[in-house]
Amino acid sequence: MEISERRAAITGIGQSEVGRRLGRDPLELTLDACLAAIEDAGLTRDDIDGLSTYPGAMAGQPGFTGAGVMEVHDALRLELEWWNGGMETSGQLGSVINACMAVACGFAKHVLCFRSVWEATAQGKGGRGPIGGGAGAAGGKFRASGPMIEFTLPFRAYSAANWVAMFAQRHFHEFGTTREQLAQIALNARKNAALNPNAIYRDPMSMDDYFAARMISTPFCLFDCDVPVDGATAFIVSRAETAADLRRPPIRVEAVGSALRGRPSWDQFDDLTTMALRDASAMLWERSDLSPSDVDVAELYDGFSFITLAWIEALGFCKRGEGGAFIEGGQRIALEGELPLNTHGGQLSAGRLHGYGFLHEACVQLWGEAGARQVSGSPQVALAAAGGGPLAGCLLLTAD
């Protein structure tokens, strides 16, 4: 089997200002990240011949997307050979995986990938909103239809917090996982965020603080839920043989995972203790001779804390059901531990850049540019994974 994604490399990264309620034009934030990534790679916009994003332009959920492919294409007057945007792909990083395919197939040489959000500003002072607006802006006349919401919203399950909480609860039931164990995802993120000047929440958090937080949807308290922000992240995915001429040593794509072998559903998936990430993880290791013990740093999606635990199990850092014991005490997942995890603070403390933040941090760590939070010993292999429920995509990356 040819592992075609090895024809792809990440050659540049960029990030806009990230913060709570910046009140800035989301397209401008997006372009800031895109231009930073182009410059970081040592390219100009004339070199960009592909464009990819998640989820692209969409209506009805303010803040969830800051720009679509066409807006960025036009604002930068790009000349494209290939472009792609949409939500029906293997999670947020599906857009990057698609870019890897595009360069591997020779459709494009340098694909600009971006993801932007402005959820903090969109939510204003009202806090986190329900999916689809819940009550609906249309005077309560909104009717739920379509696979994601027809069978959730009528049952008052307004948020992915509810949906993911039920997976966590089932995991607790089957394997004896506890809130004390799950708390380590949040505590570890906060500890790392203290070392990241761009993180949102940097004050220390104790186990007592965690247990004092208000409940959102059992077993999740506030600190199990990520923090909405405004900001954008971008990458340049280049055809590997062009990468040698660029500014940075390329980051190699060793393998990707995009599989969804179970039913694409929050409630009909065959195993309620795991999610699509089980399948994406399996596919990734089927495509590489490396193994979990080779991974020097892991950046695993934490839209809700339990999703990270599920990724840890699915990726084989421990056995199924043993994730709680694996993270207990937090030593294994600490910066100096055997599996440094979410080294920037994750979405729980560094902000919900929605998947792209994990890949960004994986690159920063492989380039050795993480400053106070740099994993020691020059990490050579990193895992970046994003998505929960039926959405999941992951990339195994190696330093050149």
Added chain:
Amino acid sequence: MSEKPFRVLPRVTPQNQHFWCGGAEGKLQFLRCGPCGSYVHPPAPVCGKCLSKDLTPTAVSGRATVATFTLNHQPWVPAADHPYVVAIVEIEEQPDVRLMTNIVGCPPEAVHIGMAVAVEFEEHEDVWIPVFAPVDA
């Protein structure tokens, strides 16, 4: 039943009408495949197991088991009854047919995985929302 909470209602279509409106006759209904007998949910034009199009809305017993649940505390929309229980139940006839639903008729703290429950319906405009209450032991 106490005062009905606000609900976002589903859009009723010819394809899902048997499910959302079956409660008018006190029936929890799913599409059932003629050739292989399996229940198909959510509604689809073909059976996911054998691909037959011979599907007929069929009432089930309404008995189910709680597969998992959560107590929702967060006021996503205004409501007087926080925390309320969101659950996924498995229907007695075919456990891999699951419903996200609410558990009513007991204190939220009493709900547990494995709990035996039975359907009841909450009427809202033109739909009957299937919720579940504990079956007395």
